[in-house]
Amino acid sequence: NAGVMQNPRHLVRRRGQEARLRCSPMKGHSHVYWYRQLPEEGLKFMVYLQKENIIDESGMPKERFSAEFPKEGPSILRIQQVVRGDSAAYFCASSPLVGQTTEKNIQYFGAGTRLSVL
Amino acid sequence: GENVEQHPSTLSVQEGDSAVIKCTYSDSASNYFPWYKQELGKRPQLIIDIRSNVGEKKDQRIAVTLNKTAKHFSLHITETQPEDSAVYFCAASPSGGYQKVTFGTGTKLQVIP
Numbered sequence: 001n002a003g004v005m006q007n008p009r010h011l012v013r014r015r016g017q018e019a020r021l022r023c024s025p026m027k028g029h030s031h032v033y034w035y036r037q038l039p040e041e042g043l044k045f046m047v048y049l050q051k052e053n054i055i056d057e058s059g060m061p062k063e064r065f066s067a068e069f070p071k072e073g074p075s076i077l078r079i080q081q082v083v084r085g086d087s088a089a090y091f092c093a094s095s096p097l098v099g100q101t102t103e104k105n106i107q108y109f110g111a112g113t114r115l116s117v118l
Numbered sequence: 119g120e121n122v123e124q125h126p127s128t129l130s131v132q133e134g135d136s137a138v139i140k141c142t143y144s145d146s147a148s149n150y151f152p153w154y155k156q157e158l159g160k161r162p163q164l165i166i167d168i169r170s171n172v173g174e175k176k177d178q179r180i181a182v183t184l185n186k187t188a189k190h191f192s193l194h195i196t197e198t199q200p201e202d203s204a205v206y207f208c209a210a211s212p213s214g215g216y217q218k219v220t221f222g223t224g225t226k227l228q229v230i231p
Binding site: 056106 | 119152154160161162163164167207218219220221222223224
């Protein structure tokens, strides 16, 4: 099992450009979570998705940010018209199907994408 | 929604001493409490967790305690080593169909050789 895969590991964008961050969950996992981590700070929840559904996006900024988890392919976090304040590490985590009694609530993290906005 | 508070924000201990990190939560529906360790520049990794049907769990030098009545839980690291230096996050999660995990703000632990 390759674990949660995120790419790219590092992404540099100029102000106004778009950033697309990808996350492939662990095999068999259908729940994906995105978190943002500013330097020296904690993990801030952004969005929780299941395949083709956004379950909770209460942590997402109202503008410029969007997320999807299509039936096929990785989950995508998209940031349009990036600004310097978007510079952070973005972590994706996945967890197994609801209903599996073992490891039900464990989240496995990817290595993160470090976004730098120039 | 759930609110998790974590203290202290930084902690320095001498190698071999014990370290204790404390967390409180607000939602009585939470019944799963994982702890994650994040080394500098790395991903958070689960180190130990506890469910609400037990009050204490131990794994070698690491132990967690849970007081559901008071809504607080703690991480205890004994015989600390330099490789324990990292940021530690507590978290709380309810059971059921929605598995949002709420994280504490983190504790930066420094073990001084």
